[in-house]
Each structure stands twice: as structure tokens, then as C-alpha cells.
Amino acid sequence: MRAADVLLHLAAQSVVEVEDRVSLPQLRVLVLVALHGPQNLGAVARELGVHASNATRTCDRLVVAGLLSRREDPSDRRFLQLDLTPEGRDLVETMIEHRRQSIAEVIEKIPADSRGSVASAMGAFADAGGGLGSDDGRFTLGLGR
Known part of the structure; x- marks a missing residue:
């Protein structure tokens, strides 16, 4: 539980980096699109x-803020497709990079001869979590699913 508390603290601190620009639900939308690509309002x-x-209002605010784009879905014009703008991608990447650096700082404090074991255990933990983050490690949700 102590390790979970540290990870939760690091995730929360990375959200602080962007909370002056977006709410938590808005950030969840941006991370969803960053992880899974363009989405429709139903998703x-x-x-x-x-x-x-509610999703429409949240996305409308992100469009107005210049963080999300909205266009007709090329495969079905009945739906709108929501995608990150370059500014939206930068915001998500800023948060993720802060999280990555914070975790790296903690890992550097682990004795060098234990880091491999910790990495292996964390990999097994992530695998057991069943897909809560991306497979390539670029983004992780950590935003309260």
C-alpha cells in the first residue's frame, strides 16, 4: 500500500501540472483520445x-480551448470525430513527461542492484492490471476510471 500511495501521489502531482488549463473530466477525455485515437461522443x-x-459540454469546452478538434467522421457522417489538436497533445505529453520524470527520480533512489527486480515486479503488476495503460508505455490513464 505504501508503494501504491507513492504512485498515486506522483500521478496526482503530474495532473497539477495541467490543472490550471483543464478539469479532471476534460483531462480524462484528452488522455482517452491520446491513448486510443479519435473518438466519438458516445465513446x-x-x-x-x-x-x-455532459460529454458534449465537456468536449465543447475542449474545442473552444483549442485542445480538441471536432469534425465529421469520414466513415459515417452521422457521427462526429474528436481528435487532439497539437496543443492538446502537448498538454497530455507535458503531464506524462512530468509523471515519467517523477517516477525516474524515485527509481534512482532505489539501490542499483535492486532496480531490475523492481522493474520486473512493476511489469508483472502492470500486466496483471489488464490494460489500464498503453502497451507502448507512452501514456497511462491513472485518472480514475
């Missing part, structure tokens, strides 16, 4: 666990 509503009208 966003399901991910947030909210009614479609």
Missing part, C-alpha cells in the same frame, strides 16, 4: 460514465 460518454449531453 467519451461511456469512458466518463456520464450522459451524452
Whole structure:
């Protein structure tokens, strides 16, 4: 539990880096799109666990802020496709980079001869978690699913 507390603290601190620009639900939308590519409003509503009208308002604010783009879905014009703008991608990457650096600072404090064991255990832990983050390690949600 102590390790979970440290990881949670590091994740929360990385959110502080961007909380002056977006709310937590807005950040969840941006991370969802960063992880899984363009989304429609239905997918966003399901991910947030909210009614479609709430998802629409959240996404509208992100579009106005210049962090999310909205266009017709080329495969089905009945749907809108939501994607990150370059500014939206930069915001998510800023948060993730802060998280990555904070974790690296903690890992550097682990005795060198123990780091391999810790990395192996954390990899097994991530695998057992069942896909809560990306396979390539670029982004992780950590935002309260």
C-alpha cells in the first residue's frame, strides 16, 4: 500500500501540472483520445460514465480551448470525430513527461542492484492490471476510471 500511495501521489502531482488549463473530466477525455485515437461522443460518454449531453459540454469546452478538434467522421457522417489538436497533445505529453520524470527520480533512489527486480515486479503488476495503460508505455490513464 505504501508503494501504491507513492504512485498515486506522483500521478496526482503530474495532473497539477495541467490543472490550471483543464478539469479532471476534460483531462480524462484528452488522455482517452491520446491513448486510443479519435473518438466519438458516445465513446467519451461511456469512458466518463456520464450522459451524452455532459460529454458534449465537456468536449465543447475542449474545442473552444483549442485542445480538441471536432469534425465529421469520414466513415459515417452521422457521427462526429474528436481528435487532439497539437496543443492538446502537448498538454497530455507535458503531464506524462512530468509523471515519467517523477517516477525516474524515485527509481534512482532505489539501490542499483535492486532496480531490475523492481522493474520486473512493476511489469508483472502492470500486466496483471489488464490494460489500464498503453502497451507502448507512452501514456497511462491513472485518472480514475
